[in-house]
Amino acid sequence: MSGVVYLVGAGPGAPDLLTLRAARVLARADVVFHDALVHPEVVALAQRAQIFAVGKRCGAHSTAQRFIHKRLIDAARKHAVVVRLKGGDPLLFGRAQEELDALREAGIACEIVPGVSAAFAASAALGISLTERGLARSVAFATPRASAAHASSDWAAGALAADTAALYMASEHAAEIARTLIARGKSPETPVVVVENASLASQREHAATLAELAAEPPLLTGGPALLLIGPPYRRVLAARASATRRRAQASSK
């Protein structure tokens, strides 16, 4: 008899954006394996569990990934409630399918607890809807992390065709992403907001056009960042422009 592995979304960052179900599963956990970016207060909800940090930031390498599979399977053979805790929602850019397939192959039961993904938390903090009647009826979620081995799947196609795009794990490549989107036909005037550390006290936003982002990416502090791209973000550019005008008027007095 094996235990159950719960693949749990830890939410976007702020500990109170966890779901009630996730909090209850953590309270019952015997063992927790968590990603580096999960907030310590979320991990601390697993009061009676052994806690292990696994995985690297921005995804584990394949050998490390196989080692995580082995540890999950071993833990489920010894304990009733094993939790694999991932940032955001576990089924969006989490490499969860590899873990699910490995667990099923080993005959281990698995349950998944969804979570709030970073783009929703960033949108909530900005106060701007991802979709908007008559302006943005589709949203693409993509990650531009490139790999020649997976070139068959084109991240940019989805981002170009949808009205709004949310690009994850994009902080190191913001200028390159902007140049790619412009080269493939997106208007250089398209508004973008780079949101770092969404939902945390350390959250920072940088508004720009794609052309501005291509020329000069924002200085980030190394936290997880996403790009929100599309017509709804013209509001942030407009707010920036009026703040600049106010500063100019104040300094000319």
Added chain:
Amino acid sequence: MSGVVYLVGAGPGAPDLLTLRAARVLARADVVFHDALVHPEVVALAQRAQIFAVGKRCGAHSTAQRFIHKRLIDAARKHAVVVRLKGGDPLLFGRAQEELDALREAGIACEIVPGVSAAFAASAALGISLTERGLARSVAFATPRASAAHASSDWAAGALAADTAALYMASEHAAEIARTLIARGKSPETPVVVVENASLASQREHAATLAELAAEPPLLTGGPALLLIGPPYRRVLAARASATRRRAQASSK
């Protein structure tokens, strides 16, 4: 002095998929305006609030929408904590931007609490990741609810270009959607899962290819439904095929 309007995501259906923050805001609420599809147990968390059901299923008409704006503004002028409770995440297909703009124009402070959107809950229940290394690097969220007035924005373009598509408010048009996607170049063999009442005890899944869906849409019970389309769902088709084989073998014995 006006109160604050909290635009709160009620999550996908199951009451325990609400966030901790949403539960705490509801406990403090003086007034709650909720959509028809929010679970009664979530509404019941607002123990000390006046409760009003507003909005129609699948989006309110424009006059009804303006009436909701007026009620929110009036409530915020009388009460400290006003909650506008929407299914899923409030900033995805929720017509939230119209409410946010109306509140800002009236000078009412607004905070947004994100929620788990239905596609994440449906994916968790299926045990299939929306993204998959080497197979699905982008996901499009779109709603095919058509309106001639908004034809400038093309829902299908995003869904065609991304590897995975999650189509909301799609239950009444499943066959038409499948025919549109095939006509515009999507392979008729593309796997689809129709998920109705995601995360509730009444959840039902129907697996098909796009061609099968175009020929014969599933019989649904009228609950909210979404379509998940793309290569990751070949797993559900494979499971269906092996179940059919087992039944055939059993009946030939």
